[in-house]
Amino acid sequence: MDAKVAKKLGLKERYALMTRGLGWDTSYQPMDKVFPYDRFEGIKIHDWDKWEDPFRMTMDAYWKYQAEKDRKLYAIIDAFTQNNGHLGVTDARYINTLKLFLTGISPLEYMAHRGFAHVGRQMRGVGPRVACLMQSIDEIRHAQTQIHSMSNYNRHYNGFHDPMHMIERIWYLSVPRSFFDDAYTSGPFEFMIAIGFAFEYVLTNLLFVPFISGAAYNGDMGAMAFGFSAQSDEARHMTLGLECVKFMLEQDPDNVPIVQRWIDKWTWRGTRVLTLVGMMMDYMLPKRVMSWREAWDIYFEQNGGALFNDLARYGIKVPACAAQAAIDKEHVSHQAWAVFYQYCGVSNFHAWTPSPSEMDWLSNKYPNTFDKYYRPRFEHWAEEARQGRRFNNATLPQICQVCQIPMFFTEPNDPTKICYRESVYKSEKYHFCSDHCKAIFDHEPEKYVQAWLPPHQIYMGNCFPEGVDPTMPGFNALDEVLKYYHINKGRDNGEFVGSEDEKNFSAWRELAGKN
Amino acid sequence: MSNVFIAFQRNEETRCIIDAILQDNPNAIVNEQPAMVKIDVPGSMTIKRATIEEKMGRSFDLQEMQIHLITLSGYIDETDEEFNLSWKH
Amino acid sequence: MTVVAREKYEFAPKDTVDKFHGAQLLYIGWEDHLMFCAPFCWPVPPTMRFGDIPQALLAPAYGAHPDFAKIDWNKVEWYDSGSGRRMQPDVNKSIAENGLKHKDSLRFRTPGLDGLKGCSF
Numbered sequence: 180m181d182a183k184v185a186k187k188l189g190l191k192e193r194y195a196l197m198t199r200g201l202g203w204d205t206s207y208q209p210m211d212k213v214f215p216y217d218r219f220e221g222i223k224i225h226d227w228d229k230w231e232d233p234f235r236m237t238m239d240a241y242w243k244y245q246a247e248k249d250r251k252l253y254a255i256i257d258a259f260t261q262n263n264g265h266l267g268v269t270d271a272r273y274i275n276t277l278k279l280f281l282t283g284i285s286p287l288e289y290m291a292h293r294g295f296a297h298v299g300r301q302m303r304g305v306g307p308r309v310a311c312l313m314q315s316i317d318e319i320r321h322a323q324t325q326i327h328s329m330s331n332y333n334r335h336y337n338g339f340h341d342p343m344h345m346i347e348r349i350w351y352l353s354v355p356r357s358f359f360d361d362a363y364t365s366g367p368f369e370f371m372i373a374i375g376f377a378f379e380y381v382l383t384n385l386l387f388v389p390f391i392s393g394a395a396y397n398g399d400m401g402a403m404a405f406g407f408s409a410q411s412d413e414a415r416h417m418t419l420g421l422e423c424v425k426f427m428l429e430q431d432p433d434n435v436p437i438v439q440r441w442i443d444k445w446t447w448r449g450t451r452v453l454t455l456v457g458m459m460m461d462y463m464l465p466k467r468v469m470s471w472r473e474a475w476d477i478y479f480e481q482n483g484g485a486l487f488n489d490l491a492r493y494g495i496k497v498p499a500c501a502a503q504a505a506i507d508k509e510h511v512s513h514q515a516w517a518v519f520y521q522y523c524g525v526s527n528f529h530a531w532t533p534s535p536s537e538m539d540w541l542s543n544k545y546p547n548t549f550d551k552y553y554r555p556r557f558e559h560w561a562e563e564a565r566q567g568r569r570f571n572n573a574t575l576p577q578i579c580q581v582c583q584i585p586m587f588f589t590e591p592n593d594p595t596k597i598c599y600r601e602s603v604y605k606s607e608k609y610h611f612c613s614d615h616c617k618a619i620f621d622h623e624p625e626k627y628v629q630a631w632l633p634p635h636q637i638y639m640g641n642c643f644p645e646g647v648d649p650t651m652p653g654f655n656a657l658d659e660v661l662k663y664y665h666i667n668k669g670r671d672n673g674e675f676v677g678s679e680d681e682k683n684f685s686a687w688r689e690l691a692g693k694n
Numbered sequence: 695m696s697n698v699f700i701a702f703q704r705n706e707e708t709r710c711i712i713d714a715i716l717q718d719n720p721n722a723i724v725n726e727q728p729a730m731v732k733i734d735v736p737g738s739m740t741i742k743r744a745t746i747e748e749k750m751g752r753s754f755d756l757q758e759m760q761i762h763l764i765t766l767s768g769y770i771d772e773t774d775e776e777f778n779l780s781w782k783h
Numbered sequence: 784m785t786v787v788a789r790e791k792y793e794f795a796p797k798d799t800v801d802k803f804h805g806a807q808l809l810y811i812g813w814e815d816h817l818m819f820c821a822p823f824c825w826p827v828p829p830t831m832r833f834g835d836i837p838q839a840l841l842a843p844a845y846g847a848h849p850d851f852a853k854i855d856w857n858k859v860e861w862y863d864s865g866s867g868r869r870m871q872p873d874v875n876k877s878i879a880e881n882g883l884k885h886k887d888s889l890r891f892r893t894p895g896l897d898g899l900k901g902c903s904f
Contacts, residue, residue, distance in 0.1 A: 189773065189774055190772060190773050190774045191773065215789070216789070219787065219788065219789045220787055221787060233769075233770050233772075234770065234772060235772050236757060236760070240757050244757065244758065244760045244761055247761050248760075248761055251761070366787070383765070384765060387765075388765075391730075392727065392728065392730070395727075395728040395729045395730075396728060403729060407703045407729070407730075407764060410763070410764040410765055411703075411760055411761060411762065411763045411764065413764075413765060414760075414763045414764070414765055414766050415760075417765070417766070417767075418766075418769075418770050421769070425769075482767060484696075485696030485697065485767065485781065486767075488696055488781075489696070489781050514820065517817075517820050518820045518821070521819075521820060522820075551902060552902045555899065555900035555901075555902050555904055556817070556818070556900075556902075556904050559818075559899060559900065559904065568847075570818070570847060572819060572820070572844075574823045574825075574843070574844040575823065575824050575825075576820070576821040576822065576823060576824060577810040577812070577821055577822040577823065577824045577888065578821075578824075585820060585821040586812075586821040586822055587820040587821045595815060595817065595902065595903035596814070596903075597812055597814075597817075597821065597822060597890075599812075599822075599864040599865060599888065599890070600865070601864070601865035601888065605796070607796050607798070607799065607885075607886065608865075608884070608885070608886040608887065608888075609886075610810070610864075610865075610886070610888055623785075623786045625785065625786045625792050625793060625794060626786055628794065628795075628796035628797065629794045629795075629796070629797055630797060631797060632797070632798065634824050635797070635798045635808065635824075638803060638806070638808065638824075638826045639802045639803060639804075640804065
């Protein structure tokens with residue numbers, strides 16, 4: 180007798196049965212009590228079944244393919260370590276990009292894991308719950324694989340040793356940290372727009388392609404491998420973000436202005452954080468991939484342009500900040516590197532002046548701005564360093580209450596003038612780098628008055644190791660702040676030329692070719 | 695018309711996937727970069743399992759593309775036989 | 784505007800003046816001297832004489848710039864950063880007596896000393 184073979188289900192049906200088919204409306208407790216967070220933001224959802232699953236990956240497929248990615252990645256990490264792959268990078272200056280990444284990005288991957296786990300629990304619809312929970316697992320995988328990949332560098336170079344401690348303390352790390360704290364403390368729908376859409380869709384290529392291509396161009400197989408491995412998850416994240424925004428916009432026209440405001444806010448906040456990436460691309464890669472300006476043109480103006488063309492039918496407009504970002508793209512990387520050049524005494528990575536050929540590259544890529552405004556600075560500083568007067572800034576800066584970046588940004592119509600904006604709220608004064616940060620504050624001041632601003636915290640005396648007495652003779656505030664930051668003075672910080680990293684890399688490379 | 699795009703890591707499997715995409719999407723534009731290949735197509739792109747299997751010489755589940763994928767742009771429609779990217783609805 | 788939240792959303796500001804051990808925060812920026820990437824922030828006693836600011840605060844911070852030694856402090860122009868309004872501080876009075884409050888932000892211009900290299904550096 181023939182055994183009856185059931186017809187195999189198609190992908191759509193399999194996925195529907197294994198996800199929505201397993202959901203139910205609660206009857207012992209009211210749904211609103213089980214899902215207390217998905218209505219308060221004012222987003223109206225009438226029919227969760229209208230959610231279209233962008234990727235139809237059931238859990239068994241997820242485990243299978245994620246495991247395969249991890250197997251491949253860890254094989255590469257092992258090979259890289261076994262082969263002293265770190266000596267294959269273009270030069271030791273490159274390694275500072277990884278310190279920036281491990282302290283500024285990897286802790287955010289962990290927070291993304293926490294954020295998506297929370298949102299994945301709070302959304303009433305099964306489709307987004309499943310997608311968010313998969314993303315949550317992806318994000319902790321990213322944190323783990325980044326830490327593993329970079330552990331090899333930590334064995335040999337300075338500044339990698341304490342990212343989780345540093346993210347909550349070091350002045351420049353409050354920029355990415357506060358970005359994520361703002362998203363994480365918003366409601367689930369705002370979180371989805373902030374991270375799922377604005378960060379993971381609109382801006383993600385501006386983070387990952389520069390770092391990963393930077394790794395590929397500079398001989399860093401370890402970072403390149405984890406980058407590509409993470410990117411394969413990012414495609415799912417991007418489509419989740421896009422589906423989320425589309426779903427919200429289609430559910431009720433009242434959602435449109437709320438979503439627009441979030442898109443405006445988060446595109447701006449993300450753009451400000453990406454200043455660090457712009458600086459990395461233009462100043463920290465010995466072998467450069469493309470300029471920040473070019474990356475912005477391709478990944479925001481063109482690619483983002485296509486996206487916003489598509490969303491126009493819902494009434495969504497290109498984010499309000501796009502015009503200022505288009506001006507800023509020719510300035511911010513140069514201005515930001517000047518910040519790190521002068522403040523590298525309090526950073527966990529090194530800085531240096533660009534070489535003459537690097538400045539020629541910059542002139543070529545920034546014909547409107549580099550020679551006029553920025554070359555003179557770096558030439559002056561290079562000459563000062565040659566004369567034994569390397570320029571260092573030891574006074575704390577004024578920073579923006581919202582983006583928490585030092586107030587180095589200039590007026591959109593005049594790059595020689597610092598942009599100052601302020602607001603008074605309940606008799607206290609607050610300062611901002613731009614109209615856009617000010618607008619974000621003015622809309623939700625109660626959120627930002629709580630900000631932990633590093634320079635202010637230092638002046639309050641909150642950034643010294645426990646038990647240190649500032650009134651004791653011989654007290655050196657800067658030294659104590661470095662200890663609080665877990666920055667090893669003279670090893671992790673300061674000028675690249677003459678650093679331990681530079682000397683070691685050079686010596687080991689030479690050893691690799693001798694007997 | 696806006697382009698959709700997809701980008702893959704460069705390896706032996708994706709060599710066949712890319713060949714399949716180029717065969718099924720005559721307007722495709724290929725952009726080669728270190729370790730990565732990006733393919734842009736105006737309007738919409740269709741990736742077919744049957745064409746990939748033909749190029750690869752083995753059976754292939756379209757979801758296996760996940761292992762090699764770097765990034766993409768456009769709305770996705772996914773079945774067992776085809777993976778579609780488009781800006782159309 | 785209030786934060787959209789499930790419950791009352793009100794929190795004490797982190798940086799009120801009582802947290803600075805008797806000092807108030809003052810921000811000062813030197814216009815057209817972008818060698819110093821951003822304006823500076825200092826905790827200052829409200830009783831500090833305005834005229835002492837150049838030696839006490841600005842010299843350690845800005846002294847590396849060739850223009851600094853040439854400044855004639857009688858000719859310096861002071862502005863409130865937020866409004867852009869020109870100020871006429873009394874150098875013999877204290878910061879508080881000059882009406883400066885916690886977290887006020889000033890900038891100063893030194894006409895004729897416009898930074899290096901013709902690019903406000």
